[in-house]
Amino acid sequence: MRLLKAEELFQKLLEGGSKKQPRLLGLDVGSKYVGLAVSDQKNRIALPLSVLGRTKTNINLMADDFKTLVKNYSLAGLVVGYPFNLQGQSSPDASQVSLLVGELCKTGKLDDLSYTYWDENFTSKCVEALLNPLKLNDPVETKTMTDKFAAVCILQGYLDNMNRALRSADKCDSASGQ
Template identity: 65%
Template sequence: MRAITRPASATLPLSETLTAGLNAYPVASFPLRRRRRLFFRSLGWCVVPAFLSIRLHRLHCFKKEQMKVIEPVELFQKLCSSGAVQKGRLLGLDVGQRYVGLAVSDVANRIASPGSVLVRKKTNIDIMAKVFQKLVSQHSLVGFVVGYPFCLWGQSSVEAVQVRLFMEDLRNTGRLNGLTYTYWDENYTSKCVEALLEPLDLNPVKSKTIKDKFAAVGILQGYLDNMNRKLKSGNLARE
């Protein structure tokens, strides 16, 4: 099966090209596949393998719409300028070495609520991307707020590197093209959640999943509070 692409301009009118294409070759002596190829070539068409044309098209779209990282203020400005504050939502991510906690904002982008916890493995990044695709459709997500352990001394920690690697792997799947994400300081969010859960004496596994999802809530809520405060004071538009 082959895909056929048409050039921008033809050297002959269609009627003359048809006549030339039919009379220029002893078509009866050629195999059917070759006759088809010669006929389309006489029309000025370029015959390209279908699988190659599809891959080139996907590569072009992938480069054009690839998921990208932007500044925190820029993400919220995008929501405001598009009028999507009342209908688009944000997803908060707490990325760990083994689990990824999720939190989602409300339709007004003011309150963060806990979501689920995903198991993170090197071999299941495509499965995780499919889960994110489903969440984007269910909650009308327009962007991600990813927790990032910013260092006061300007050094990159192991945790920071693995967060960036996870987002790079997620972006390279090509399943979240068109979306944007930003990094937000996650320092002390997990510690705060641990302090709240300690008196409850929960099962270690249950405590871990709760900590991850509520750490994501802390990340997303901190971002929403900061951006809405800037929006109310008028500082958001000036930045």
């Protein structure tokens, strides 16, 4: 896997060149679960997908799951939620994210895939606030639902930002006559 800047990943997506429009997979990485969301075919809307269980021993299975998702959804890359800190310090949550990405890289199964990090601060808290009125009784269901929709928030934030920048650049090009 290859780390790209957020803009570079989106540019790669736009230049896809295949029959099927390439898409992106959003990840909300936790210590027990990884929430997944996928973009629609126009890369404008993030949709909830699933949650993968995460253990120290299942990294090869996770890499296989990601390979299957790459094939089934024509994925061009991953948008990985990362808890950026204004002070530039590493947090335990950031370590979890870096550890998972590093382990996935080491498998060698996703070498053709690119990824970028995207700020995930407060996504889980926002989702918890939205799910709270549903009064879900099962703690595992609540946690997995939170992780899945946190992945949606991460990916949607990325898509909104990149598409807004693209529209802004298009307006500038039109105004300058290019």
